[in-house]
Amino acid sequence: MSEFARKICLLGDFGVGKTSLVGRYVRNTFSEKYLTTVGVKVDSKEVAHAGGVSKLVIWDIAGKSALDHLNQTYLRGASGLMLVADGTREPTLRSALYLMMQAKSLLQDPACVVLVNKIDLIDRWEILPSTLNELRKTVPVFETSALSGDGVEAAFEHLAAELRRQT
Amino acid sequence: MTEPGPAARLESHVFAVLLERAQPLYLQFSSDWGLKSLHGAVAHWRADIEHDQLVDAVRDLFLGVNPDVSGELSSVELAGGRIAHVHWLRGDEGIDVILLDARAEVEQQQLKQQESHEAELASMERGKSIDRLRRVKHELERRQSQLEEANALKTAFLATLSHEFRTPLTAIFGYLHLLEKRLQPDVESQFALRAIRRGATHLFGLSENLLEYGRPEAGEYRLNVVRIDLNLLAEDLRIMFLPLAEEQQLDFSVRIEAVPLDLCLDEIRVKQVLINLVSNAIRYTPRGQVTVLLRWTGKDFEAIVRDSGIGIPSAFMDSVFKPFNQGVPHGSRGAGLGLSISKRLVEQMHGELQLKSNPGEGSEFRVRLPNLVIGRSPAASGSLLGEPGRQWLDGGTALVIDDDPDIRELLRLLLEDLGFGVELCVTANEGFERAIALKPDLVIVDLRLPGLSGNVASFKLRAHGFTGRILALSGASDPESRRGAIAAGADQFLAKPVQIEEFVRAVRAATSRP
Ligand SMILES: Nc1nc2c(ncn2[C@@H]2O[C@H](COP(=O)(O)OP(=O)(O)OP(=O)(O)O)[C@@H](O)[C@H]2O)c(=O)[nH]1
Ligand SMILES: [Mg+2]
Numbered sequence: 001m002s003e004f005a006r007k008i009c010l011l012g013d014f015g016v017g018k019t020s021l022v023g024r025y026v027r028n029t030f031s032e033k034y035l036t037t038v039g040v041k042v043d044s045k046e047v048a049h050a051g052g053v054s055k056l057v058i059w060d061i062a063g064k065s066a067l068d069h070l071n072q073t074y075l076r077g078a079s080g081l082m083l084v085a086d087g088t089r090e091p092t093l094r095s096a097l098y099l100m101m102q103a104k105s106l107l108q109d110p111a112c113v114v115l116v117n118k119i120d121l122i123d124r125w126e127i128l129p130s131t132l133n134e135l136r137k138t139v140p141v142f143e144t145s146a147l148s149g150d151g152v153e154a155a156f157e158h159l160a161a162e163l164r165r166q167t
Numbered sequence: 168m169t170e171p172g173p174a175a176r177l178e179s180h181v182f183a184v185l186l187e188r189a190q191p192l193y194l195q196f197s198s199d200w201g202l203k204s205l206h207g208a209v210a211h212w213r214a215d216i217e218h219d220q221l222v223d224a225v226r227d228l229f230l231g232v233n234p235d236v237s238g239e240l241s242s243v244e245l246a247g248g249r250i251a252h253v254h255w256l257r258g259d260e261g262i263d264v265i266l267l268d269a270r271a272e273v274e275q276q277q278l279k280q281q282e283s284h285e286a287e288l289a290s291m292e293r294g295k296s297i298d299r300l301r302r303v304k305h306e307l308e309r310r311q312s313q314l315e316e317a318n319a320l321k322t323a324f325l326a327t328l329s330h331e332f333r334t335p336l337t338a339i340f341g342y343l344h345l346l347e348k349r350l351q352p353d354v355e356s357q358f359a360l361r362a363i364r365r366g367a368t369h370l371f372g373l374s375e376n377l378l379e380y381g382r383p384e385a386g387e388y389r390l391n392v393v394r395i396d397l398n399l400l401a402e403d404l405r406i407m408f409l410p411l412a413e414e415q416q417l418d419f420s421v422r423i424e425a426v427p428l429d430l431c432l433d434e435i436r437v438k439q440v441l442i443n444l445v446s447n448a449i450r451y452t453p454r455g456q457v458t459v460l461l462r463w464t465g466k467d468f469e470a471i472v473r474d475s476g477i478g479i480p481s482a483f484m485d486s487v488f489k490p491f492n493q494g495v496p497h498g499s500r501g502a503g504l505g506l507s508i509s510k511r512l513v514e515q516m517h518g519e520l521q522l523k524s525n526p527g528e529g530s531e532f533r534v535r536l537p538n539l540v541i542g543r544s545p546a547a548s549g550s551l552l553g554e555p556g557r558q559w560l561d562g563g564t565a566l567v568i569d570d571d572p573d574i575r576e577l578l579r580l581l582l583e584d585l586g587f588g589v590e591l592c593v594t595a596n597e598g599f600e601r602a603i604a605l606k607p608d609l610v611i612v613d614l615r616l617p618g619l620s621g622n623v624a625s626f627k628l629r630a631h632g633f634t635g636r637i638l639a640l641s642g643a644s645d646p647e648s649r650r651g652a653i654a655a656g657a658d659q660f661l662a663k664p665v666q667i668e669e670f671v672r673a674v675r676a677a678t679s680r681p
Contacts, residue, residue: 007230014284036284038277039242039250039269044227057227062280073240077231089291122622123651124295129629136631143627150596150619 004054006163007077011099012084013092014063017117020146021084022060025156030147037062040074047160056160065095067102075103079166080111080159087116087143090126100139111162113140115155120145189267197261200226212249212266220246225264228253234262242273306646332374337665339367341577344667345584361406368407372442390433390516392539397423397430397461400438404459408445417449418456425463431539432468436512440520443505444472444532452476455529467518470534478526487522509534563608564588568598568624569640570616578611581667585674593617595624602628607635609674614641614652622655629656638673640665 010018019037023029026045041060046053061074083100085093093116100112114135116127132141140158144151171179190208197203202222205214214221224245240253250273251266343364350356401421412419441459448457455475462469479487488510513520518536565587569575579589590605592598595616602610602624610628612621625637636659639652644662652660659673 005227005230007227015288034281034285034288036277036281037244038273038280039244040240041244042224042228043246044224057230063284070241073238077229079231119623119626120619122620122626122655125626125654128654129626129656132630133632141630143623143630145619148618150623 003052004164004167005057006054006079006160007057007059008080008082008159008163009059009061009075009078009103010082010084011061011067011071011096011103012063013065013086013089013095016063016084016086016089016092016096017146018060018063018082018084021082021115021117021144021152021155022058024146024149024152026058028149030149039070047157049161049164051164054160054164056156065091065098067099067106072106075106078103078107078110080113080163081107082113082115082155082159084115084117085127087118087125087127088121093127093131097135111159111166113142113155113159113162115142115144115151117144117146119143119150120147188271192266194222194225194264194266195261196226196264200229203261207265208268211268213247217247221249224249225253225266229262242269242276244273302647332370336367336371336374337663337667338573338577339363340371341581341667343367345580362410364406368403368442372439372446390539391435392431393434395430395432395434395437397426400434400441401459401461403438404441404445407442408449408457411446411449412457415449415453417452417454419449419458420456421459421461423461425465426461429538430463430468432536433516433539436516437470437536440509440512440534441470441472443509444470444534447505448472448474448476448530448532452529464535466537468536468538470536472532472534473529474531475529478528478530479522479524480526481524484522484524488520564590564605565609565611566590566592566598566602566605566607567611568592568595568616568621569611569613570594571613574613581670582609582611582674585671595619595621595627598624599627602633602635603631606633610635610637612637612639612657614639614643614648622651622657625652625656 010022012018014036015034019035019041020030022041022043023031026043037060039062042057043060044055044057046055059074059078061071064071067075081100081103083096085096096114100114104110104112116132118125132143135141142151142155142158144155146152190211192205192207192209192212192214194205195203205218205222209215212221224247228240228243228245234255234257237256238254242250243253244250249266250268250270252269254265254267256263256265343360347360350360401423404421405419409419445457445459452474453476457472457474457476460469460471460473462471488506510520513534513536516536516539518534521533521535522530523533524530563586565582567575567578567582567589569578569591570593575591575593579591582589587609590601590607592601593616595612596619598610598612598621610624610633612624614621621639625639628635628637637657639655639657639660640663641648641652641660642663648662649660659676661669661673
């Protein structure tokens with residue numbers, strides 16, 4: 001049993017890879033096929049670390065570029081946010097940052113990380129390195145690939161550690 | 168008791184239908200989330216066989232929340248693929264949670280949403296594809312002239328082949344250079360080193376020819392003019408060809424006449440032309456001699472290659488300069504690419520290539536080149552790891568990310584020779600981590616690595632504010648690859664096979680401080 005449990009939500013535009021990231025992190029699987037998420041998918045994972053075992057309850061929320069009423073009901077109780085963008089589509093980064101701003105106004109000081117996904121497709125990226133270098137000054141940023149797994153564990157671990165630190 | 172009225176009957180029918188659809192499951196929890204009871208459509212929700220999993224999943228939904236008196240979470244997919252509308256009611260003794268089956272509704276919505284998302288992605292992708300096509304079309308048009316001389320397939324094939332040659336040759340020359348520099352060779356190893364150099368040079372000449380042949384005739388080329396040392400050039404020719412000539416019992420000599428102090432030419436091209444002409448002469452001269460004369464006429468530089476070979480009938484004087492023997496009878500001179508490429512190279516240097524020949528008596532090729540003005544630093548010629556570089560490169564650190572152990576090691580030795588402290592890595596991630604820790608002055612990254620591309624390392628470094636220089640090495644030389652590498656954050660892009668001179672120049676440029 002884990003004595004420490006926290007709820008985190010994944011937010012981001014559709015198709016950026018939220019469901020894939022959770023699949024990689026929780027089950028270590030990946031599928032090329034796109035199956036859009038309706039509503040929300042709730043998963044959980046327990047992780048052992050120096051301080052014991054903690055549990056993350058992960059809410060993978062249907063992709064939108066802004067929060068609607070339904071998504072707001074899903075956010076309640078979240079302590080952490082994972083904002084996900086797709087490096088090959090520059091506008092999804094703006095959506096992610098907008099969502100972060102909206103979600104922060106609904107929650108009490110949530111821990112945030114930004115994931116820019118699909119780093120395996122680097123040659124098709126539209127987001128500039130300098131943009132992320134700037135962004136990193138205000139929020140932790142991870143370049144990830146749900147396909148190869150790069151950066152995924154690190155991003156979740158970072159958020160989990162941040163949540164443990166906050167208690 | 169009276170019979171229920173018609174309205175009540177219908178209502179109870181509706182109720183039955185909805186109940187059948189919703190398959191409600193009721194879970195009663197105490198205030199501290201202990202399960203008090205579970206009933207309803209237990210089998211439908213697999214609440215019997217996977218009891219604990221389901222109860223935990225329901226509890227998890229309320230993590231961090233202090234639930235209102237009543238509420239709803241719609242379209243929630245729980246562990247095990249259960250899709251529910253979740254309702255709750257809070258009482259004094261705890262909280263009641265009701266799961267209603269939402270699968271059919273969610274699946275229907277999913278179909279619609281999928282369609283609209285895919286349409287949007289497809290239209291975005293179409294836009295990008297059109298851009299890409301435009302770029303490709305532009306590029307194709309640019310290259311069309313290149314394909315006129317020979318057919319496209321032959322060209323592509325030759326270019327690939329010569330690339331295959333040049334990659335290992337880069338390693339051979341690099342190590343040879345180091346061995347020659349570091350060893351104090353005895354006579355035997357000196358002989359061996361020379362033999363290796365000769366063989367490699369020959370291969371290099373061949374592959375250069377193939378590569379040159381694959382290049383656009385009217386396309387871009389850049390002369391690389393340096394102050395040339397004719398004595399060195401003559402010595403190189405002797406080292407290369409004397410053994411070959413001796414095998415055929417030919418006299419071979421290279422003479423120099425009247426040279427100005429400052430003769431500036433494109434050394435690599437001149438050498439390539441002479442290698443082509445001399446190897447051709449030796450091949451077609453069964454007995455007698457081959458002589459090379461290098462001289463300054465007062466106006467031009469002249470190189471004359473004379474042989475006492477089989478000669479060329481006047482009818483074929485023009486066709487020998489065409490690639491692959493076109494129009495020349497089998498067995499006579501002109502086979503291969505050497506002459507056609509030599510002619511092209513000479514023209515690139517604004518010179519002339521003339522041929523005189525008498526069948527049965529021999530031939531004379533005369534190259535005439537104007538003295539070119541030095542455009543770039545003369546450091547490019549001669550000893551590649553010359554002293555000037557050393558002085559201001561001392562003390563830097565470099566990180567090499569390459570998965571080929573030979574190239575990795577070679578780069579390490581070269582960079583150490585240039586005064587760098589060097590570290591080596593194999594993958595993009597490893598390289599990124601190392602570079603962040605080490606903060607090297609220079610990162611050299613191969614683009615094709617196991618797993619993520621080398622561009623990921625460049626990108627992530629720049630995205631973490633890395634300000635050192637990044638030099639990307641790539642097996643591909645097309646503009647898309649170059650664009651990709653620079654966009655990812657590299658300062659410079661070198662296509663493999665990397666000439667050592669070019670590499671040294673790039674390293675110098677990369678590390679020169681303004
Ligand atoms: N190449 C590559 N493809 C990825 C990666 N992550 C996700 N994808 C693909 O991107 C598509 C969308 O992934 P999802 O995980 O369904 O995206 P989502 O953010 O959950 O989308 P919605 O549920 O519609 O909001 C799928 O085809 C995935 O296979 C990645 O890291 N690299
Ligand atoms: Mg999804």
